[in-house]
Amino acid sequence: MGTYQANTRDVRFVLWEQLEVQTLLGTGRYQDLDQATVDMVIEEAAKFAEKELAPAAEEGDRVGCRFEKGRVFVPECYHDLYRRFCEAGWVNVYSDPALGGQGLPYVMLNVTDEFFTGANFSFFSYPRLAFGAGRLIESFGTPEQKKTYMLKMYSGQWGGTMCLTEPQAGSAVADIKTTARRAGDHFLISGTKMFITSGEHNVTENIVHAVLARIEGAPPGVKGISLFLVPKIRVRADGSLGEPNDVVCGGIEDKIGLHGSSTCLLHFGENGDCHGYLLGPENGGLACMFQLMNEARISVGQQGVSMSSAAYLRALAYAKERIQGTDVGAARDPNARRVEIIKHPDVRRNLLTMKAYVEGMRALLLYCSYMIDLSETRQESEEREKYDLRAQLLTPICKAYGSDMGFRMIELAIQVFGGYGVCREYEVERYLRDCKIASIYEGTNGIQALDLLGRKIGMKGGAIFSDLMDEMGRFIETCASDPELADSVRELALARGKLMEVTQHLGGLMLGGDVLYSLLQAYPYLMLFGDVMVGYMLLWQARVAAEKLRRMQEDAGAQGEQGRLALAAANPEAAFYLGKIGAARYFAAVVLPEVESRCKAIRSGERSAIVLPESAF
Ligand SMILES: Cc1cc2nc3c(=O)[nH]c(=O)nc-3n(C[C@H](O)[C@H](O)[C@H](O)COP(=O)(O)OP(=O)(O)OC[C@H]3O[C@@H](n4cnc5c(N)ncnc54)[C@H](O)[C@@H]3O)c2cc1C
Structure with missing residues (x-):
């Protein structure tokens, strides 16, 4: 029960041996940071995930959240865990220490995210959303908003949410109806948001909602959407908590998973008294959200x-x-x-x-x-x-x-x-x-x-895509004569070529006006692009691993395939590198050849899914 293993060895391999992230450290913004310190953070985060978060995952899943008269109660075991999580400084590993973060590179946010998510995402969703909404304030807030809200969110004292979705506006965010009416130094927010993660809970004393709404009279569509900070409890000038802010939770979803993470229906301003504060420029709300969307x-x-x-x-x-x-x-x-x-x-x-x-x-x-x-x-x-x-x-x-x-x-x-x-x-x-x-x-x-x-794909006339393909092409060239990887890299070269062809083909169809067919193929295209990228990553890793393994073999006097296998049996590091080579070869031989047939399917011109009348489905 509650067994989680963080793959710290593989993470360190990617960071230090493949990407060589250490070149970022000891200079500029990361002047005071070295590899040993980052390694320590990796170990500590993994330990927290394995020893603290994972043991609470089963209870969180089994007990789930409870909704009672507008209030949401999280699994009991989350409370003390949340306090320990915040005290350990895990809410914000990324922002500058002056703002309450640990000042680590962005790539490290991804690493800690992996461990905390893998161990117990239902729990982690509470501090993660506080951090995410805090990032909006860090990027677009006034100094006053940062002082009032962001610092408390980064410390975990207050929670946060992202409120985009409404019952009638899911994928089509432009269709939101929530309104904002100017009322002196604030706006009055009115509307209903749906599926809001961490929208209501009893983990923190306050929750700061980042809400998309339309200011009355704003232009229709995406150009008329603004972003507002809407606290669950209003904050007085001295920073203390004041009146409730007319934000009511109407219920929580009974979901397939993430039972400990509350997914809420939120009513803003049912009594006409929900105060919201503009975050970022008027009518620029969606652009703000999109900046942090990546x-x-x-x-x-x-x-x-x-x-x-x-x-x-x-x-x-x-x-x-x-x-x-x-x-x-x-x-x-x-x-x-x-x-x-x-x-x-x-x-x-x-x-x-x-x-x-x-x-x-x-x-x-x-x-x-x-x-x-x-x-x-x-x-x-x-x-x-x-x-x-x-x-x-x-x-x-x-x-x-x-x-x-x-x-x-x-x-x-x-x-x-x-x-x-x-x-x-x-x-x-x-x-x-x-x-x-x-x-x-x-x-x-x-x-x-x-x-x-x-x-x-079309950014800068396709130059960004081409640039990535060029990088991959250069990698392929450098490996072409490597006896260990040449066959596998040939598969990558073929897959890359097919990806470039099919990209051009779909681009041509879009430009030629056959947008429907291109969009029909967009998902298969994304997935095969993903396969090519994963093939590239694995072969890049294999090249690094092969070099290290060769050196280990030389040092150990382990010759030939038998010597290598014996070395791997005795030495976990050698086994790790051997595993990297095996995984890359396997992927190149088994998955990458499929890229060609999938490209053929994309280019087939088969349009039944588009032309069939709905009655024929
Ligand atoms: C557990 C959970 C947590 C969530 N947390 C949040 C949150 O914190 N904040 C928030 O704002 N929202 C949140 N959401 C909402 C989530 O972002 C939406 O569910 C999602 O955007 C899809 O909207 P929808 O459910 O209305 O589906 P729809 O938009 O109705 O989509 C239904 C299907 O139609 C497809 N579709 C729709 N439009 C198009 C199109 N133009 N082209 C092609 N296909 C299309 C979709 O891909 C999908 O397969 C959460 C949802 C869940 C389930």
């Missing part, structure tokens, strides 16, 4: 990665313990030794599939986060823009591919557990339930695909 979307993709990593490691441990059947060669011998299920080829295939996807996705998300760091720390504005746009390009892939493939990998983990996998005792079924939501909120995965194809 961060939010990467973090939702991270939910898929975190939970599938947790599920994979649980399945791996189980497969090494569960005894069932005999080795294939001894099947007819009734006295043959019974073996652990990890000895069976089909189980091994499932495990290696999970390992490859999980580790490849982790690398992709950290790579994308690192692009954000580079966009914030590079000297040249041209470079800053390049990395910013690359992060923007990759964000819908991180979000949709991360959440969907994460979900599918958890399904494989359940398969490895057999019948026990669908029982609560082993927790993998909870990961599946908790993970599903990630493909829906923060813009459904279908919407992510439209964003990728309709907006991101």
Whole structure:
């Protein structure tokens, strides 16, 4: 129960050996930070996740939230845990210490997010939303708003929310109806928001809602939406809590998963007395939200990665313990030794599939986060823009591919557990339930695909996409003569070529006016783009690992394949590197060749889904 394992070794591999994030440290904004300090944070975060958060996950799932007369009660075990979480400084690892953060690079926010999410996202949603809403104030708030609200949210004293969705406006945020009427130094907010995470709870004394609404008389559509801070309890001039602010919780959702995380229906201003304070420019609310959307979307993709990593490691441990059947060669011998299920080829295939996807996705998300760091720390504005746009390009892939493939990998983990996998005792079924939501909120995965194809690919006339493909092309060239990886890299080269062709094809259709067909193919396109990126990440890792392993072999005098296997059996580091090479080769041989047939399907011109009359479905 409550067993969670943070994969700190793989995280450190991506940070220090693959991406070489250490080049950020000891200079500029991170002048006072070194690798040893960051490693310590990684270990401490992992420890907190494993020892404190994970043990509360089962109770949170079983007990869930309770709604009573407008109030929401979280599972009892969350209260003390929340206090310890805040005291340990985990609410905000990213912002400047002067603002109450730990001042770590953005990529480290992604790392701690992974551990806390994997261990217990239902709980983590409360401080994570406080941080997310606080980031809006940090970016767009007045000094007064920062002092009044943000600092208390960053310390965890107050909670926070993002209130976009309304009953009639989910994916179509532009259709929101919540209104804001000017009333002296504030606005009166009126409307109903739906599905609001952490919208009401008894974890903190106050909750600061970031609410999208239309100021009366504002233009229709996205250009007439503003952002408001709406505290649950009003704050007096001296910072103390005053009157309730006419925000009423009308109920909570009974969901498939994330039972300990409250998902609320919120009524603002039913009595005409809900005060809201403009955050950012009038009618610029959606733009403000979108500026932080990359961060939010990467973090939702991270939910898929975190939970599938947790599920994979649980399945791996189980497969090494569960005894069932005999080795294939001894099947007819009734006295043959019974073996652990990890000895069976089909189980091994499932495990290696999970390992490859999980580790490849982790690398992709950290790579994308690192692009954000580079966009914030590079000297040249041209470079800053390049990395910013690359992060923007990759964000819908991180979000949709991360959440969907994460979900599918958890399904494989359940398969490895057999019948026990669908029982609560082993927790993998909870990961599946908790993970599903990630493909829906923060813009459904279908919407992510439209964003990728309709907006991101065409950025700067396609130059951002081409630039990424060029980087991949250079990588392929450097590996072409590597005897260990040449075959695998050839598969990546083919897949990259097909991706570029199909991108051009869909772009041509869009420009030619066949928008419907392009949009029909947007999701398959996003997923194959994700596969190519994961293939790239895994082969990049394999190249690093192969080099390290070669050196280890030389040092140990371990020659040839046998020497390498013996070294891996005796030395966990050698086994780790060998695993990296194996996962990359497997992915390149098994998944990347599918890119070609999927591109063919995308280009097939098969339009039944568009032309069939609705009565024929
Ligand atoms: C647990 C949970 C927590 C949430 N937390 C928050 C929160 O904190 N704050 C908040 O504001 N919202 C939150 N949401 C709401 C979430 O963001 C919405 O559910 C999501 O945006 C989708 O909106 P919808 O549910 O109305 O679905 P719809 O928009 O009705 O979509 C239904 C289906 O139609 C598809 N679709 C819709 N429009 C298009 C289109 N133009 N093109 C192609 N396909 C389309 C969608 O992809 C989806 O498959 C949460 C939801 C859940 C379930």
